Amino acid sequence: MSAMLNRSGAGFAPPSSADFDFKPIFGNSIFTTKPVFLCFLSVILIATFFILSARKAAIVPSRLQFAGESVYGFVRGTLGEAVIGPEFMRFVPFLFSLFTFVLTNNLFGIVPFLQFPTMSRIGFPISITLCVYVCYHWIAIRKHGFIKYMKDVCFMPGIPAPVYIILTPVEFATYFVTRPLTLAMRLFANMFAGHLLLLIFTLGGEYLLKSGALIKIFSLFSFTFAIGLSFFEFGIQCLQAYIFTLLTALYIAGAVADEH
């Protein structure tokens, strides 16, 4: 229906995936677009926050130190120790930087004037998923040796031999294709859909505001919805950062475990 309205002239143009393409801010390179700068900004913000919060560490923490430490304590306790087990301390820096990076980049989606979750461009989730992928396979191969790891992954004990023809490819595909793929897709799809949802309500409100006198009132509903959904999005963004790090921790836990 929206396509028909568009064809007839001045109609509401719904947001599409074209709204996620940005022109380079300067030059003609894909490395100078808004998401890339947001990514750099997130690194600067995270570094500044945690350096400031850890610089004057005291036994009675200041408010800033308490904020920094509670994030660290959350990642270390809930995602590190509870999931990975006794060897967790080696992986806490990785999990912590992953969690803060994903969380900050997601939260850019509802910060005024930035208003773009970096993770809604598929390249960013894929690249951090690649880090996770290399990390947990490398740990497992270092621990068990390549051949034993492959045997553990592909051949379950206690099955008659002919069944392996059916089950082994599925196991292999799960470990090496589906798991990283779903890890990246889940984060990307949530951020993409969330940003699109906010765009629909803000652009719709703007369009209603431009039309006739009586219809202007309805734009109020649209903007109210957009603000309400921003809070909803805040929840989703935190949850997705948590789930991403949690699944990473679970995969690492599977890699350091003695048997699968």
Place this chain on the structure above:
Amino acid sequence: MASDGDKGKSSLPNNNAKASAIREDGAFWSIFAYLISGLLFWGGMGALADHFLNTSFLILIGLLIGLSAGLGLIWMRFIRQ
């Protein structure tokens, strides 16, 4: 968020329950991954076979094999203990 007060105590049963709840969460995503990869792999095999043999029923057989392979793996990994 885990408050820092809890960390000092770290009562064991509570921690264990939390850990097993978290593993459960991971298990649900693993179940999902097994089903998807079973369907994709064997369904893809069926589609390829259809393409080269000029038939149209093999993809259905492939999907059913993939579904049962995925369910079988889930049965062995998570249910039979």
Place this chain on the structure above:
Amino acid sequence: MTGTLNLVGYGLSAIGPAIATGMIFAAYINGVARQPEARSILQPIAFLGFALAEALALFGLVLAFVL
């Protein structure tokens, strides 16, 4: 506006597994909340129910694209 009715059909058929998954988890959480030591008994049953409901949903998704 163009598209295929398969996706509408899949959207309708996804309602069933969605409700099923919700009911499975509701029952599981209820059971564990009432009797925490029953978790190890209830867990495989919840996994099995979730796997079956999810299998139907995914099968529908694949068929929506294939047919």
